[in-house]
Amino acid sequence: MNVVSFRKYHGAGNDFIVIDNRHDDNTTSITSNQRNSMCHRNFGIGADGILEIMSSSTANFKLIYYNADGHVGSLCGNGSRCAIAYVLNSPDNHRSQELTFECNGVLYHGGYISQDNKYYLYMNDVQVNNIYRLDDSNYFLDTGSPHHVQFVTNIQTVNVGEVGSELCYGRYSPHGSNVNFCTRTVDNLIKARTFERGVDRETLACGTGATAVALVAHLHDTRTVVDEVSPVSYDIEMPGGTLKVEFKASKEIISDIKLIGPAVEVFQGSYPLI
Incomplete structure (x- = not known):
């Protein structure tokens, strides 16, 4: 049986399953039905969506966001902030409080506000x-x-x-x-x-x-x-x-x-x- 490691995050109660695939070239492909099951409130982990974090050649990471139905979604603001928080708090982050990431072919940037313990995302104009x-x-x-x-x-x-x-x-x-x-x-x-x-x-x-x-x-x-x-x-x-x-x-x-x-x-x- 294949097993996937995850972390659970929330942004003001908007909750997400975070899967880090940046350093794993042999990650098992997860189907839309499996993602849907993972998000189920009674029979799974329970979440509003899944954040898949992948490596990127143009930014600190690439984000793929999946809705709770298991299918790829558009930009998720709270999910992006949670992904930012996860990466900034990863062991391989060298004290940076800002980063860039790509999502759906668009480059975004965000970071951490230490005095407020909040995370931010800059949206498109x-x-x-x-x-x-x-x-x-x-x-x-x-x-x-x-x-x-x-x-x-x-x-x-x-x-x-x-x-x-x-x-x-x-x-x-x-x-x-x-x-x-x-x-x-x-x-x-x-x-x-x-x-x-x-x-x-x-x-x-x-x-x-x-x-x-x-x-x-x-x-x-x-x-x-x-x-x-x-x-x-x-x-x-x-x-x-x-x-x-x-x-x-x-x-x-x-x-x-x-x-x-x-x-x-x-x-x-x-x-x-x-």
Whole structure:
């Protein structure tokens, strides 16, 4: 029986199985069904997804992210931060607090903020005209993964599973979209909940979702739209914890998008591949 070694991480309750394949040229190929079984909450390790870390000739590592359904996913913000934390805390890291990695053919960089014990990821710039206002309460944009953002009156009463699934696979069929519900409480503090495609349920946090919510909130408040570049920061409170999103914004582009939050190792072990 083949066995795979792993570590379990979470970023604000968004949890992942980390598999390090950087130094193993004979790693057993894991099938999508096996990955799905590993992520199962009752019969497996339990996770929102799997982070496969591989060697790279252009960066510190290459990241392949798999959704809980076992299939390759798009960029995962919290997963990327957890991968960053894993590599920075590896024995072969020589005191570096910053690194680069490639994911889906794109180069990213991130690091560790020692005074806050948080990990950060810099996201790709987003053109303002690529943030689509569908109506007064609904928006769509891509922050490395597709996201629908809906402003609601009461975040606690939203049936995230039911309404999120309808939007994800109804409006955005056949590929689906993550769906975020959010409520602004006070200036620069937003409560949000996310239905994640590929996981197909509400997760405790979502990094690319928190980023999408922050960017939409900035545009939703017309008072913040200015000619010159201005620094902006939002705290996005999700069920599993709070993520901070910082960026620079102008009328045309949102740049230097920085996702900040915890990345915690929970345990390590080995899993039999059946």
